[in-house]
Amino acid sequence: MALINENYLKLPGSYLFAEIARRVAKFKEDNPSANIIRLGIGDVTRPLPEAVIKGLHTAVDEMADGRTFRGYGPEQGYQFLIEKIIATDYQSLGINLDVDEVFVSDGSKSDVGNIQEIFGVDNKVAITDPVYPVYLDTNVMAGRSGDLLNGKFAGVTYLTCNADNNFTPSLPEEKVDIIYLCFPNNPTGTTLPKGELKKWVDYARANGAIILYDAAYEAYIQEPGIPHSIYEIEGAKDVAIEFRTFSKNAGFTGTRCAFTVVPKTVMAATKDGSQYPLNKLWNRRQTTKFNGVPYIVQRGAEAVYTPAGQQQIKALVSYYMANAKTIREGLKSVGLAVFGGVNAPYIWLKTPQGYDSWSFFDKLLHDVNIVGTPGAGFGPVGEGYFRLTAFGSQESTQEAIDRIKTQLSL
Numbered sequence: 001m002a003l004i005n006e007n008y009l010k011l012p013g014s015y016l017f018a019e020i021a022r023r024v025a026k027f028k029e030d031n032p033s034a035n036i037i038r039l040g041i042g043d044v045t046r047p048l049p050e051a052v053i054k055g056l057h058t059a060v061d062e063m064a065d066g067r068t069f070r071g072y073g074p075e076q077g078y079q080f081l082i083e084k085i086i087a088t089d090y091q092s093l094g095i096n097l098d099v100d101e102v103f104v105s106d107g108s109k110s111d112v113g114n115i116q117e118i119f120g121v122d123n124k125v126a127i128t129d130p131v132y133p134v135y136l137d138t139n140v141m142a143g144r145s146g147d148l149l150n151g152k153f154a155g156v157t158y159l160t161c162n163a164d165n166n167f168t169p170s171l172p173e174e175k176v177d178i179i180y181l182c183f184p185n186n187p188t189g190t191t192l193p194k195g196e197l198k199k200w201v202d203y204a205r206a207n208g209a210i211i212l213y214d215a216a217y218e219a220y221i222q223e224p225g226i227p228h229s230i231y232e233i234e235g236a237k238d239v240a241i242e243f244r245t246f247s248k249n250a251g252f253t254g255t256r257c258a259f260t261v262v263p264k265t266v267m268a269a270t271k272d273g274s275q276y277p278l279n280k281l282w283n284r285r286q287t288t289k290f291n292g293v294p295y296i297v298q299r300g301a302e303a304v305y306t307p308a309g310q311q312q313i314k315a316l317v318s319y320y321m322a323n324a325k326t327i328r329e330g331l332k333s334v335g336l337a338v339f340g341g342v343n344a345p346y347i348w349l350k351t352p353q354g355y356d357s358w359s360f361f362d363k364l365l366h367d368v369n370i371v372g373t374p375g376a377g378f379g380p381v382g383e384g385y386f387r388l389t390a391f392g393s394q395e396s397t398q399e400a401i402d403r404i405k406t407q408l409s410l
């Protein structure tokens, strides 16, 4: 008899977005004329930059010609893209990488989800709370979590990030082996200055731990002193894997291209105590289970690194960051406590007195027809917070904030 992976049964249902959809559908049914504005989505809305479209078109034409047609490419990605990633995203920061340290993929979601496969099942995992759910759920599926008790998995270390600690996680009291960090953060929109990130690198070095650093929102950093890459921290190349994506900086959420950096110097231990490079394992994992990103898509991603592409993605980020400012200032002006939104497209607000995450969701929906995301959906510490995103259009964002200013009674 075929048995299932019972670890999957430990996962609570994907309650958050299903429940949001259910409540919005019900509201629409009762209020068919309501003009609902969605500021809850984590998806971009602007079209792909012109340079990318040009790159894609040229590659499509190449595929139509027998002389330039491409079949399977390298599983790790084409050299033409990897070289531009290294030169533009890393050498500019003083970071040198070899081409075989960068792995092009179809998304950071896949990579941050798959990476745990190359680690033993007995590792102790630490995640921030609140958190992007993929880190936790994939470790639950793999049997690394223990059981769910009062909203938390017993075998996982949760690192509290709330207003009391300025969304800066403290080093864990118990020893952990794998640490997921995401900065600028989804959902809180907050960042970690260099000095704070250095504490984690030092911890990892001292304890033989590995940091899995999700830098999906790196392009949104506006202020100086905030690391764009974890490799800006001395010693990080021995202990950190970094994930980047074209989804949020260049609008590739539906086009699919990302990359993961696994320096050859990052080692983890075998049971007998010898050191083994994670680069080799990730290469083995990817070449076995993945057949590469479409040639056309990689040419589109390459175009991000042309001068026009660089200028266009800057404009894209500026467009969303202007929305972030509108949201931030609008919420502040009605007396709400807001966080994030300065170096990230997410605004995290403290729900007003008398409201938890879900009752505030209902209030926004009913009073001003705005959909956001209840913080409780991102982890226990997210309760009492609420996420709005800057990924809408400028017009709808402005309209949403005007409604909050004039029609929301708190």
Ligand SMILES: *Cc1c(COP(=O)(O)O)cnc(C)c1O
Pocket: 042, 106, 107, 108, 109, 110, 132, 182, 186, 214, 216, 244, 245, 246, 247, 248, 252, 253, 257, 258
């Ligand atoms: C959007 C996002 C990603 C990117 O996922 P893709 O699969 O590359 O689209 C990764 N991590 C976080 C935290 C995100 O919010």
